[in-house]
Amino acid sequence: MNPSALPNVATLKIVGGRLLDGQGMDAENAALLIRDGRIAAVGDAARQAKADGTINAEGHIITPGFVDLHCNLREPGNGQKGSIASETRAAAHGGFTTVCASPETSPVNDSGAVTHLVRDVAACRSPIRVLPVGALTRGLEGDLLSDMSGLASAGCVAVGNGGRGIRNARILRRCMAYAKTFGLTVILHPENAALAADGYAHDGLVASRLGLLGIPEVAETTAVMEMILLAEETGVRLHLGQISSARSVEMLADARQRGIAVSADVAMHQLLFTEDALAGFDSRFHVRPPLRSEQDRLALIAGVREGVIDAIVSQHQPHDSAAKQAPLAATEPGLSTVESVLSMGLELVARQEMALADLIRALTGGPAAVIGRSARLAEGELADLCMFDPAAQWTPGPDSIVSAGQHTPVAGKPMPGVVRMTLVGGSVAWGSQPE
Amino acid sequence: MTDHGHSSHQLQLTEDGQLRHFLTLDGLDRQLLTDILDTADSFIEVGERTIKKVPLLRGRTVVNLFFESSTRTRSTFELAAKRLSADVLNLDISTSATSKGESLSDTLLNLEAMASDMFVVRHSQSGAPHFIAEHVTPGVAIINAGDGRHAHPTQAMLDMLTIRQHKGAFEGLKVAIVGDVLHSRVARSQIRALNELGAAEVRVIAPGTLLPRDVERLGCSVEFDMNRGMKDLDVVIMLRLQKERMEGALLPSEREFYRLYGLSSDKLALAKPDCIVMHPGPINRGVEIESAVADGPQSVILNQVTNGIAIRMAVMSMAMGGQVADRNRKQSEVVQP
Numbered sequence: 001m002n003p004s005a006l007p008n009v010a011t012l013k014i015v016g017g018r019l020l021d022g023q024g025m026d027a028e029n030a031a032l033l034i035r036d037g038r039i040a041a042v043g044d045a046a047r048q049a050k051a052d053g054t055i056n057a058e059g060h061i062i063t064p065g066f067v068d069l070h071c072n073l074r075e076p077g078n079g080q081k082g083s084i085a086s087e088t089r090a091a092a093h094g095g096f097t098t099v100c101a102s103p104e105t106s107p108v109n110d111s112g113a114v115t116h117l118v119r120d121v122a123a124c125r126s127p128i129r130v131l132p133v134g135a136l137t138r139g140l141e142g143d144l145l146s147d148m149s150g151l152a153s154a155g156c157v158a159v160g161n162g163g164r165g166i167r168n169a170r171i172l173r174r175c176m177a178y179a180k181t182f183g184l185t186v187i188l189h190p191e192n193a194a195l196a197a198d199g200y201a202h203d204g205l206v207a208s209r210l211g212l213l214g215i216p217e218v219a220e221t222t223a224v225m226e227m228i229l230l231a232e233e234t235g236v237r238l239h240l241g242q243i244s245s246a247r248s249v250e251m252l253a254d255a256r257q258r259g260i261a262v263s264a265d266v267a268m269h270q271l272l273f274t275e276d277a278l279a280g281f282d283s284r285f286h287v288r289p290p291l292r293s294e295q296d297r298l299a300l301i302a303g304v305r306e307g308v309i310d311a312i313v314s315q316h317q318p319h320d321s322a323a324k325q326a327p328l329a330a331t332e333p334g335l336s337t338v339e340s341v342l343s344m345g346l347e348l349v350a351r352q353e354m355a356l357a358d359l360i361r362a363l364t365g366g367p368a369a370v371i372g373r374s375a376r377l378a379e380g381e382l383a384d385l386c387m388f389d390p391a392a393q394w395t396p397g398p399d400s401i402v403s404a405g406q407h408t409p410v411a412g413k414p415m416p417g418v419v420r421m422t423l424v425g426g427s428v429a430w431g432s433q434p435e
Numbered sequence: 436m437t438d439h440g441h442s443s444h445q446l447q448l449t450e451d452g453q454l455r456h457f458l459t460l461d462g463l464d465r466q467l468l469t470d471i472l473d474t475a476d477s478f479i480e481v482g483e484r485t486i487k488k489v490p491l492l493r494g495r496t497v498v499n500l501f502f503e504s505s506t507r508t509r510s511t512f513e514l515a516a517k518r519l520s521a522d523v524l525n526l527d528i529s530t531s532a533t534s535k536g537e538s539l540s541d542t543l544l545n546l547e548a549m550a551s552d553m554f555v556v557r558h559s560q561s562g563a564p565h566f567i568a569e570h571v572t573p574g575v576a577i578i579n580a581g582d583g584r585h586a587h588p589t590q591a592m593l594d595m596l597t598i599r600q601h602k603g604a605f606e607g608l609k610v611a612i613v614g615d616v617l618h619s620r621v622a623r624s625q626i627r628a629l630n631e632l633g634a635a636e637v638r639v640i641a642p643g644t645l646l647p648r649d650v651e652r653l654g655c656s657v658e659f660d661m662n663r664g665m666k667d668l669d670v671v672i673m674l675r676l677q678k679e680r681m682e683g684a685l686l687p688s689e690r691e692f693y694r695l696y697g698l699s700s701d702k703l704a705l706a707k708p709d710c711i712v713m714h715p716g717p718i719n720r721g722v723e724i725e726s727a728v729a730d731g732p733q734s735v736i737l738n739q740v741t742n743g744i745a746i747r748m749a750v751m752s753m754a755m756g757g758q759v760a761d762r763n764r765k766q767s768e769v770v771q772p
Contacts, residue, residue, distance in 0.1 A: 208647035209461070211561040211584025211620055216648070280446075281562030325540050325570075327563035329583070 022361025065097025077106025318405025
């Protein structure tokens with residue numbers, strides 16, 4: 001695909017496709033007009049308007065660009081695993097127009113200087129929007145508060161602790177209270193470090209059979225409960241990243257009913273795979289939190305369907321091959337997913353486990369709201385769009401994946417849904433006009 | 436999603452159902468397990484000869500690749516390979532390459548460059564022999580000599596051979612496995628073998644801190660009380676309990692463990708009169724087992740050691756045979772249009 005195939009023009013019209021944003025907009029054979037980077041008109045007004053260029057989107061679905069709340073870009077510091085340039089290009093390939101960059105870099109994004117560095121590099125090399133998430137504690141060590149004021153003014157959209165938990169509840173409480181001072185949302189990965197210990201697999205039947213060190217479900221649920229209670233007390237806006245268990249969904253729903261400002265996301269691979277994926281010691285599926293039981297998987301899907309879980313994330317973690325070439329316990333956790341999220345979601349839709357509109361909402365408006373933005377197909381919205389062919393198939397693999405990380409969970413498997421074009425502010429970030 | 440039995444099956448068996456590697460008992464059927472026991476039976480006689488050798492692995496190189504030290508297991512594998520006439524190289528990797536930062540893949544590439552035919556692998560991480568089997572050059576057999584908490588299939592099979600020698604058959608047998616099931620690779624393999632071979636009941640007897648999650652779903656019942664658990668037993672298998680696990684959060688003390696789960700003459704008397712007593716060794720006398728029981732008439736612990744050599748000879752010769760058959764078949768496929 002050639003991003004330059006479509007000249008970036010002041011006004012652009014998309015006609016003939018299905019507009020779908022999961023938030024009320026679902027129109028076949030629709031029209032959409034883009035002017036100066038924003039959606040200028042939808043429907044008849046767009047169809048009748050004159051434009052410098054027109055895209056015929058027949059057979060395609062047009063959605064708001066996907067928003068990823070948890071993406072590891074690896075820069076600065078881990079160039080062997082990926083870079084802002086390579087991973088944002090991969091994200092654009094996957095239909096994402098905005099990614100929140102995890103603070104787990106080297107150095108950690110715990111100061112305005114690192115945030116500026118990320119933003120500057122992204123401004124030069126990223127085809128999509130990169131929104132840094134700052135570190136909640138200095139060095140992500142969980143001991144000292146980070147410079148949240150500096151992080152906020154440098155452009156961090158939230159603060160979080162990456163994939164790491166915070167061992168000390170007193171420090172966590174202070175972190176929340178301090179983040180509240182600056183109106184920052186706190187993104188936390190719920191895991192009780194003592195209960196998770198040195199585990200790397202769900203503490204269930206597969207781990208028992210294979211003798212893998214387990215991370216029990218309570219390592220997550222006790223942390224979820226602690227975080228919810230502390231958020232309630234401090235009044236901070238809490239976002240729980242990558243929950244993995246049925247009980248967490250229940251606790252989240254209860255907290256919301258009590259009016260606590262808490263949201264949550266789930267990684268797409270948690271919706272598709274279970275602990276059984278580790279049965280052949282396949283290190284690709286060494287992820288954290290671990291893939292859990294079928295019952296958990298179904299509850300997570302229900303959580304997305306019912307809107308209890310706001311967002312689906314890629315939890316993209318590109319690795320070099322050496323990081324995954326070892327016995328399971330010695331490998332690094334994480335999957336390269338940012339390009340296959342849509343396809344994995346469409347697989348759930350094909351299995352009738354999830355409605356297409358729910359999937360799109362959880363990839364667009366849901367995550368956007370967590371960071372105080374919107375992602376709808378409506379007049380005045382940013383023209384951040386994804387256009388994909390739901391009927392086409394592709395096979396993720398070395399020839400088709402852009403990310404520096406090749407360890408995708410669906411490698412070699414024909415998958416539904418090909419992203420033909422990703423537009424950011426009306427400009428083509430990925431793809432070309434369909435013939 | 437993959438099924439463990441299925442994936443192991445594909446990895447360790449040839450298309451004709453012969454052993455190619457020996458990594459786990461998962462996915463191996465009763466016929467194959469019985470074949471291993473029968474082959475081992477035929478090798479017991481070799482150990483009784485003046486010249487204890489057969490030429491099955493003559494000219495082959497077997498590398499004992501021990502990433503975790505184990506004198507007993509390594510010695511029996513070495514002896515088994517030598518009785519099959521193989522050349523044997525013992526490598527204690529825990530003190531060499533990997534401690535210098537070399538990855539397992541690189542260590543393996545170096546060893547393969549020495550034209551080895553078989554690696555006997557002991558590793559502290561579950562799944563390490565699987566990883567090696569997946570990455571090794573075709574034609575090289577991998578034998579699991581114990582990986583993490585996962586499997587110790589030759590140990591389980593030598594236990595099965597010992598049980599068969601004393602009990603004749605597995606049908607109707609009630610077998611208990613006692614002690615540290617959580618950390619035991621042997622227990623997992625034993626539960627699998629006993630179920631596949633048709634034992635009537637497999638019980639695990641242990642405190643809650645030493646049992647894996649959902650252990651019943653591995654194919655056993657759970658009993659916390661040893662006095663109740665000893666009832667009607669034909670076989671009691673004691674597990675080794677690492678002393679470093681005695682104190683702290685898993686168990687309050689050695690003394691309490693022995694009082695509750697140690698095999699004393701009194702407790703043994705609760706089982707059937709002809710119940711045999713097994714232990715994979717090395718024994719912690721007065722912790723897992725009373726000396727009088729370990730050395731008593733119902734103990735078959737030394738038979739287990741003898742059978743260990745025969746079982747390892749059987750598995751090594753069968754895996755090498757599978758590799759040769761596999762190669763011959765692939766070559767004939769290439770030649771034929």
